[in-house]
Amino acid sequence: MNDIEAALAATVVADVQVSPDGERVLYVTSSVATEKDTPPAGTLGLVDAAGGTPRRLTSGSAGDRWPRWSPDGRRVAFLSDREKRGSAQAYLLDLRHGGEAVRLTGHDGGVLALEWSPDGARLALLVAAAGDEPREDHDETVAGEDVGKASLWLLTVPDDAAAGGALPDQHRLSPADRHVGGILDYGPATFGWAPSGDALVATFTASPVFTDQLPAELVTIDLQGGVRGLGTVETFSAMPRFGPDGATVAVNAADGALPALFTLQTVPAGGGSAQLLAPGHPGSFFGFSWLPGGEILAILQEGQQQRLAVVDPAGGPVRDAIAPFDRPGCVTAFSVSADGRRVAFVRADDTSYGEVYVADLGSDTPARRLTDLNPWTREQDYGEVRELSWTSFDGLELQGLLVLPVGYQKGRRYPLLLQIHGGPMGAWLHELRRYPCLDWSQFLARRGYAVLLPNPRGSSGRGTAFLSGIAGNYGEPDFEDLMSGVDAAVDLGVADPERLVVGGWSGGGYLTNWTITHTDRFKAAVSGAGIANWVSFQGTADCRSAFDRYFGVVDEDPETHWLHSPIRYVKAATTPTLILYGEQDARVPPSQGHELHQGLRARGVETRLVLYPREAHAVVERDHQADLLYRVIDWFDTHLSGQ
Template structure:
């Protein structure tokens, strides 16, 4: 009897969260809402057997219905994305690679039947919209500018290019992890009756610009006659953030420029009556992380006004509501996104949500009152939710979860807990972060600690789930996880964000150390047993830390700059270092060298794991190789891990498993033993 009770108790005891748990989670995303707000479509992705890729399916659920009412619509061994309801709500278009590596559009009738392939474009499809009458699709596709919408010409050009070396005569000739030396993304009209495909944006430019707003940078006018898009207006894209909104007739013709700001203008949103247009705008040229203001103007762009001049928040999603009387937008406030509202005629900006979850990827119904979104927290994976007026208060929005993928998968697993973290910077300002504590933590317990430095630097640790650097994996090992948001981080005002410029290893480094000290002083972290890790700018900061302090037992640097001067010539988006360091490297070499971790290699002492993707064009693999060479030449315990088939992120599930286990194993080695024992271990 006693043995049986013991077995039942052990079976009921929650177990630690593991790498396999993380990788096995189904991933909800790409929400879409039907025009009448009755249905929500979304995708669910999971790791394919062998872990080479993610496979996914389209699902649909009633917007006011229970999760049990969700219905799966596709069943192939494929990756799907971007479901979109037709204007009458009877069909769903989506992207799929079921017929090859290039994604095409398929259309599915909700009444039943098989999905029909709607496009066969050599360059595949990246984004899609329905035409207003439902008789055509507006899609973006990679084309040879000399070919435009001519499929046969594009196939010949692709075949010829496959036998030739990459050849470039301009910047930006590669981006993230792909070469962009020959093709451009153009906006095409694809009639569903099989008629000729038309190119609405001919010429040598990308629409929308690569890796900016994507589908958010495309919109139809209410009458369906115009399509709004964004393109970079300056001739050298690698040094410009000057995107502008344009409008072109869906029937074809000359594109008309709507905005003329010096910085980025995007996310065009015409008013319901078509007489006005709203968009998001950055004021400063060359700065990719300036505050996004909500602008509104006449339909032709004249008489533009900033509706958010009085608030220090940066808008992200944007839509019209209340019949065109107000504009709503989301913005990051501290660790979470919230929703705001402002009268289209001007006036005060009002918060209309107090959400306890993070809000992303809004898709808004036709009337602007309902939206589908993903919601998550640091301890809850993304779910699909309906965002609607709160019960008994239609002036406030609330989120109702429609799925329970994460809740089911994590049942019986012990998860860490999250607390806010604050400290005082050396300039007297309050600085921010979060702490994730191990499951079962009791006040007064000090745990070994891992400090995770986020990328960007204009990014942040927010109260949101991560499939890459998930703090719960570290907390499950019994470690306190310190998540600093030093100067440069988003969500705390534009001055806080701007303060990293020309000071990469200065104030932000000091902030990271002070927030780490705050976790130790609060009794949450053992200051004698700590490691630090980070990726991208976080990887840079880890390399910088190695030359400034030996307080950490070990370090992990992923895709981090070793030599900021050389990195200027290695990377692709040159506007970024030119803004951060105050100009090109050949004109301002002193600034680049000042903040280069390379200068302090003679001080390096801390054992370091170096990881990198060989296809990374943002921070090239040479930076990781240089870091490892320096460590080895200094005789410091170190290890190099290079993924030949990954870019800036480690995305494939099988690679992610190796990455997580190597990182966790490296940290475990140094936190579990005494420093001397760990350093001597093979």
Template sequence: MPPLLLEPRRARHQSTLLDHADLCQTPLYHSVVQHFQHLLGPAFGSVSDAAEPAACPNRSLLAFTGTIRLSLNTSQTQHVHIADTATGTLAAVCHGANNARSPQWAPDGRRLAFLSDCAKSGVYQVYVVDITDPSSPGKPEAIASLHGTAEAVTWSPDGSLLLVRVAELDADQAGALGSGTTGTTESKSSSWMPAWAVDPSTHSVKCVGEPDMNIWEVTWMGDEQLIAVVSPTPDEDAWYNAHLTALDLNSGKRRTLYAGSKQLGKPVASPSGRAAAVIEAVASDRGGIAGQVLLLDPTLRKLDMNGADITDLYWARESHLSFIGLRNGRTVAGHYCLESGTVEEHWNSSLTCGPMLPEAAVTHKGSFVVVSEGWEQPPALCEVHNGNERIIASFAHLGTDWLQSRIGTAERTTWRSTDGLEVDGILCKPVGREEPHPLVLNVHGGPVWAFRNLWQMRSPIVALLVARGYAVLSANPRGSVGRGPAYIDSVIGDMGGGDSQDLIAGIDSMVACRIADPTRLGVMGVSYGGYMAAWLPTLDRRFAAAVPIAAVTNWTSYHATSNIGLFDELFFRASPYDTRGPYGKRSPVMHPSRNHAPTLHIAGALDRCVPPSQAIEHHRALLDAGAESALIVYPQEGHGVRQFPAYLDFSCRVAGWFEHHMAA
């Protein structure tokens, strides 16, 4: 379905190919399609990416979620695979149509549980498959028919039960996962997220917890206790004030373990259940937490992981708590020894892993398994131990080789902000082009997030722009993870303030070094990055073009219409109804100007996190001011454009907007 082109009128603008609702017959569209055909075509039908690695507890086997794409006209699908770490051979777990993900090994190492929507698209249920012969997995068996869609599954330490976290079909998705809803919208009774204990031998099920408890994350703490991040209500807002709770599996009784002022995530417990840990941090998106580790053993204390912001935890051995995280632009992984209080780092790399934030698996030998990648390295399944990296399976192919020859280099760069604070980012420069370049400032969402050294920056539009002659600076202003809690906390109460100056200083640095052409500066971003793409041109008139995607443009109306209205109150530390406060002062819609950069607004009609009305408001404000503005709404997209073939249209419009206003 083509996007909705909403343009009541234009100012100071001649008609271009971007005025057309359907670009399929334009030379630019054919050029963009050719780019993606060269990149993705050689891998059609085979595994081209991986995530969610899971290590077998007693054999040299890995399970992971593999990505397969069949054509440019269909979105990718997910399938569970088994990898032999000794030989690198892969075997697919056949499950039928649609998707399968989130593999989890049973303690006996012979069974594998996973989630699949093979029975009904978008509605995930739990399946278990025998892996006695890893080269020929058995036939998966459906374990239970749970009301709603399963979001996570894990085995009890003794292997007798499966713990399944389920969401109602109309429950909100986190913004970082695309917003919208978890499955279909048939059920409208509630949006609770309960958990169920399922016996895989009898298929009997038992609801866990109490009626007034929403479970965001949960795992085992021994065989009869659970540890969970919970809230008293199921709305997406409630996650920001969720607390850590212990649940008794038999009685259903609960006791609060910890309730702080920040957000909590990734709860884990030692195999015996005697100790537990959780990550505490300021987090702007559910599912994207990076911060400090709290250990309950049995008293509460904070652990120092050598200054890293931790993104995931694992407890494979009683005496060691394993972790992975970010520190000063590098990915670090290691073990915390509970007895000595020391950290053993096994990986400290400029490469990284995990599509959202770093994730890993820990083998029974204590090594880490990651899907390692970088701007110049396509994803590869790797085992890391004591600093040594060994590739088990690479997902490189002729298409990735083709792109590597066209996307130039990427390097971490630093600069000083107006107050002297050091800021960093990743600068991608085109190959074979003379400096200075037209430069696009790329701003991440959050604001608590970070750009890392990822293949295509995990945003194919970045690689497309670099291949077409643009330099792209993906910046990490204050509020970004990987620089410690103080760096993150500095954005609280000051969104659109100091972080804006960090970004403008980055532009100044690129211009001063003659990397960027001062007459050809652009800005783009998604979510909070989209807000910055709309906000920065009100502060600096040098921008020749702007592309805000899923952008907040009016903080007051956003508060009233978003499914996470509590987020802006927490991060502004102000009332949305204070007419003299930051809600009006920091809203782009309140500062329209005829001299605002030509702006292409992009929104998803299904976005509950940042409703498309935000783009409509700013689009109208710019038009009323006599500025140039265009608005595109994709009917089947949520928070950002993610699905093919809509992504082809999106890429064409973004590239065309920059090429029209600041040609390479």
């Protein structure tokens, strides 16, 4: 098995949940790839927090996910599509008696998320809309109409659920004309219970369509369906949660307007102004959980790492939550015990896709690793990953990662890939990424390349001002940031200035397109799901409102959109360019790739456009991911060697 095949067989942790007493840890594993026409599979695992051999709670080819402990720790509710693949229902597993899980729901559209009430008597369910009924007399569709909305339901959990019995009582709670939650491909965890159990907090939007998400309504809902508005928030998935006293709600949202995303804020549960937590902090917050004493535990990205940090809503300093690790890495998910003393979390690093750990909050004792999901990675050769800093054209200090070739020899220069991350509100971190086809660095490092993974302005992990540094001029200062990063790699003596290639996906595809139309210093380029024409993009993509925050409303200011469109400058392009798209991509429609492909062909520039059927914005099928990686490597090798 070669390195690409091994990576596509990797196991990743999708969720982690510590038991209320902190003694056991549930986690969900899945593969980094799916098979053709097959929904993703998932398996529930259980391990003692003290260590030991993990055991499977579920098995088979179904998609089991979203496990949640009952407040007494005796039962687990989870979602599974074992009855109908692609449509999950809620199930209940009693850990006291063992046996098979019992199905609790039969919603036509399936269930997207669930949460236990504080007393364990109910489950709040996020229920997907049922699919369209077959139409015998016609097969046309009307764009934008009858978009299914997710709704909030309440289910009374039976004390003695039994397989084959009647489904428990459940009823809809949220209004029919509102969508509960955010963009479903960003995760549906957008509701939470009040500590008293008499209300929930959630976000409402007009529909699940990306462009309808901004802004979202923050609301509380009582158990009779009464709705109280708490204002609006700029967010894709706010994950609102009541504080332990029930008087405050916390959200993950933008400071003002997008792109200043990833701040923590609190709002009075009875209504009032939002308070920004840790204002001016030079980092980004991703997910959080209240602690019993009123502080907040959150994932904090600073630079190229993500760690667990404690935030004091009263204004105290942000501090480390657990003992530091001896190598850089990235926490991607976590869960806290009921007493707030123990945390289970998933952590990846430069040679790990992520393992389950447990630690005691505030302790100097190092975290314990509980799983070993990909032991084969210890047999792989990985290029050394170094932190790199440099100064851009205007004096701004920038950061990124430099991946050295396997077998690197100081004093020797190597071909360099400039790989640009997407978003643009993302960042390269110390981790092996969940989708190998989106991070080419280690595959190329094994083939003799150095790889620069830069975090230009507009990236997360450097605070609000840095995130907003490309509003109104996306593509201009960040392009200069990228070029100065390449210069830094050359000045280090690592990169050969005559053997440079460039590529990226999504926002990285856009900046690749901008690069090939503004410089000829690269020998080859790979543009994945990139924007070529902002004017046509805003008329065809599902995320128009997000980029209104960068360039303004397109019909009010088409000139700014056109000014920042790579296709406007295509006559300057000379770089051979491979263009890749998912055929079903609504985020960046393949029409963008066709525009670039035709533009380059008309100028006599070597180019190839590859479309992957059934794929959306992320390529997930195993064969497609493999094909993509082999094409990327071959394209770069061919144009650097001339063979």
